């Protein structure tokens with residue numbers, strides 16, 4: 001009787017198990033209702049031409065462009081680094097930000113040093129920044145000078161280049177000491193200039209060899225001034241720069257060159273390949 005009970009329990013359990021076991025059916029192929037699966041493969045990709053199963057790009061709500069009178073807004077997926085109110089996302093050295101905030105902008109306080117973000121992004125980023133030079137005083141590199149740095153070593157020059165000749169690789173939107181801008185699109189001092197910068201960070205191997213150099217694309221007031229320009233290394237003064245291995249994420253730093261430069265509407269977007 002006891003054996004019978006055990007045996008029948010086993011049989012019943014096995015039957016229950018068999019019932020619970022999911023029936024294995026081949027997965028239904030996902031139907032491409034948006035495009036084609038019968039078209040050729042795109043070389044170097046895992047997608048067909050017009051492949052409707054390819055991931056849809058993320059939705060981003062665009063911001064508003066600035067005018068001279070009214071500051072714009074950032075796209076929905078940007079990190080806003082300055083919204084007109086405070087420098088909570090910035091630091092001077094490792095301490096509190098020493099530049100001053102007023103009337104919706106911040107201003108370099110000469111001799112307080114570089115202003116840098118607390119955060120880091122990348123390796124590839126889009127940066128928007130607007131700047132205004134003070135009334136003209138001095139000339140060349142001495143007039144309305146600052147700089148937008150990536151990794152603290154690659155400078156996109158910020159300079160009042162309106163009617164202010166200097167060495168071309170030191171003008172507004174020059175890759176400092178390397179590549180002059182394609183054109184000079186600078187607005188006069190005491191008006192707002194906009195920079196939209198795409199920075200593709202360099203990649204290094206474990207030994208520090210450059211696998212891919214840095215590239216920079218810049219629109220200055222909407223005009224293309226650097227077109228996927230390759231950087232040959234860092235951007236020192238009076239020297240040829242070189243690459244030295246650094247991390248993949250970058251902070252943003254602004255140069256204190258002794259001029260009361262103003263900045264507003266600063267934001268950054270980390271760039272990812274499509275479909276990620």
Ligand code: MG
Pocket residue numbers: 145146147155157158255257
């Ligand atoms: Mg500079």
